[in-house]
Amino acid sequence: MASQMLAGKGFDQVINMSGGIKAWDDPLAFGSEEQGLDLLTGNESVEEALIIAYSLEAGLQDFYLTMIDKVAVDDVKSLFRKLSDIEVLHQNRILEEYIQITGKKIDRDTFESGRVEKAVEGGLTTDEYIRLFKPDWNTSSDIIALAMSIEAQALDLYTRVANRSTDERSRVALKKIAEEERAHLEQLAKLMDSL
């Protein structure tokens, strides 16, 4: 077993996850190790990496906003508004991070002008997510599940890019964004439980 082998090779703490992936009841990520790397390659400077991350969050926020008018049920409308607000907070965090790291006073419009179009968090387009998860647009739990899957994919993408990042500051910033995605997932799980 892998854990036994690592323990025998001098690793300080080795934890075997009992039940493996089958026991994992949170959303899973999918795709190869290269999934989404056309957007974020790992060769970006920290400035570039943060602008791309911001674009991905903004793309998802746009999607949630357009959905408000497309759904009929009031609860679901307010859910999309809530999801959109969460993305705005995350965009703000990334913008603050950018200002703090670079020391550049940049306004939101300039920052947004560098946006990458068409993709949302995790590197897929919303159409691709919808095709994969086929949510029922009148059911809040389906929509939260979709949102959680997108966050899971984003957490995975940011971690993979950070691990191959050639720039130390980019690596640190991307790991931090990945952590925030993990916190996002927990937040959405609570929202799901509150239904």
Place this chain on the structure above:
Amino acid sequence: MRWKQFFTPVQSMNSEEAKEFMSGKTQDEFTLLDVRQPGEYEKNHIPGSKLIPISELDKRLDEIDPSKPVLTY
């Protein structure tokens, strides 16, 4: 000689415990390791995992920091 290697016990955690373990840490404080085959990883994996199939593990140990906790599945 690293005596420690004889005494490192393997812990076991269920998914709830593992989740709690990770949520209290930054991404740089642990390694989540998927030791299954690439085809299984591609189908689905726990977000944030690093893939090293068990058949390659002995040759790729230098990719994992031995001083950080490693969670495997």
